[in-house]
Amino acid sequence: MIAIPQERRLVTAVPGPKSQELQARRTATVAAGVSSTMPVFAERAGGGIVEDVDGNRLIDFGSGIAVTTVGSSAEAVVRRASAQLADFTHTCFMVTPYEEYVEVCEQLAALTPGDHAKKSALFNSGAEAVENAVKIARSYTKRQAVVVVDHAYHGRTNLTMALTAKNMPYKNGFGPFAPEVYRVPMAYPYRWPTGPENCGPEASAQAIEQITKQIGAQNVAAIIVEPLLGEGGFIEPAKGFLPALAAFAKDNGIVFVADEVQSGFCRTGAWFACEDEGIVPDLITTAKGIAGGLPLAAVTGRAEIMDAAHASGLGGTYGGNPVACAAALGAIETMRELDLPAKARRIEEVMKGRLTAMSEKYDVIGDVRGRGAMIAVELVKDRTTKEPAADVAGALAKACHQAGLVVLTCGTFGNVLRFLPPLVIGEDLLAEGLDIIEEKLAEL
Numbered sequence: 001m002i003a004i005p006q007e008r009r010l011v012t013a014v015p016g017p018k019s020q021e022l023q024a025r026r027t028a029t030v031a032a033g034v035s036s037t038m039p040v041f042a043e044r045a046g047g048g049i050v051e052d053v054d055g056n057r058l059i060d061f062g063s064g065i066a067v068t069t070v071g072s073s074a075e076a077v078v079r080r081a082s083a084q085l086a087d088f089t090h091t092c093f094m095v096t097p098y099e100e101y102v103e104v105c106e107q108l109a110a111l112t113p114g115d116h117a118k119k120s121a122l123f124n125s126g127a128e129a130v131e132n133a134v135k136i137a138r139s140y141t142k143r144q145a146v147v148v149v150d151h152a153y154h155g156r157t158n159l160t161m162a163l164t165a166k167n168m169p170y171k172n173g174f175g176p177f178a179p180e181v182y183r184v185p186m187a188y189p190y191r192w193p194t195g196p197e198n199c200g201p202e203a204s205a206q207a208i209e210q211i212t213k214q215i216g217a218q219n220v221a222a223i224i225v226e227p228l229l230g231e232g233g234f235i236e237p238a239k240g241f242l243p244a245l246a247a248f249a250k251d252n253g254i255v256f257v258a259d260e261v262q263s264g265f266c267r268t269g270a271w272f273a274c275e276d277e278g279i280v281p282d283l284i285t286t287a288k289g290i291a292g293g294l295p296l297a298a299v300t301g302r303a304e305i306m307d308a309a310h311a312s313g314l315g316g317t318y319g320g321n322p323v324a325c326a327a328a329l330g331a332i333e334t335m336r337e338l339d340l341p342a343k344a345r346r347i348e349e350v351m352k353g354r355l356t357a358m359s360e361k362y363d364v365i366g367d368v369r370g371r372g373a374m375i376a377v378e379l380v381k382d383r384t385t386k387e388p389a390a391d392v393a394g395a396l397a398k399a400c401h402q403a404g405l406v407v408l409t410c411g412t413f414g415n416v417l418r419f420l421p422p423l424v425i426g427e428d429l430l431a432e433g434l435d436i437i438e439e440k441l442a443e444l
């Protein structure tokens, strides 16, 4: 049962007067470096709706950046987190542990790919999970180099800034960055010079050649890759790329890390995106969708690798907070009960059908791609040159916002409009959101 009526409703302009008032207070007191996609302040949210302080109900195609997969007020999340909140808020797992943390690790062992013995460690954010995956891989391999791909996003902390590809807005002026990070080509089918059909084999050959010739495989602790790239533009690596890198890692004693912070937990129509090509990563990083909106992240992987770090080598005051763990157990229960991987596949079918039809009418859509409820359109000025149309993406997003639809952009070139609805969104809202996109596309 979702408390908020599941319907779009506009009672003021967006943003309305109350949002504008809050925006003025915010500008006076919140650091300018922290920005928001829309200047609209939320009052409550649930299912596929975000209600703002002026009473407008917006259709949610963003899920708080792929977080509220089960909705922003899922019954099991609220119930379990509230009960835990009343029991105790914190003891610190490193001081006096509690069952919920262990139970989340048991769930992660059961749900992540592979039937080998697995262990997990819990943290607060995606970036923290990725940093810890690097620490663990370095401890295990006694090597230092870390390999990442073009267009990658792994976070905003110092080490993860180095792992992230894009300068603006993530890195500009924030260096120096952590050393021993190396970037190799990414199999980006839409922009591969010799065409998408050659992309997988050529990109993996180039990546492996660079690792071998420029770093030396024997120096590499980890290869980290998002099985479906998020911030970089919802890029699905061309088939064969991930299996080739995973096999190369295995042959050379390199820890293969799948960063599933954005793509994990049912988002792409499977529990984890790497299942698509049957990849079994050595380590997998998760966050976002894992806990229905509470801050929780994890590194999960082969027990012998996870156990490599010395006692007390991993941790943090809040990592695996009990309320966040209880929320995660509620989120996972909801994903199982509602079969959310199947819901994601249905969202893909509806979205791709509609967006493909739009791409036949509007040349500005150069590519429709993604899996499950992680779908995007890449906008271009010209289909032959593929010159990125970031201005159109920005204008389209803004027009959608004003019409009461939350959408986000992404991509190295800023020209990708991405759709990440909560998996519990109703089909009527899904269709209405797509109608708005089509209407605004026609107006532009």
Ligand code: PLZ
Binding pocket: 065, 124, 125, 126, 127, 128, 130, 153, 154, 155, 156, 226, 230, 231, 259, 260, 261, 262, 263, 287, 288
């Ligand atoms: N790895 C694959 O997508 C977070 C970033 C939004 P944190 N992506 C959204 C922004 O502009 O800060 C992300 C991700 C992947 C790691 C992260 C980092 O996760 O929880 O934001 O630290």
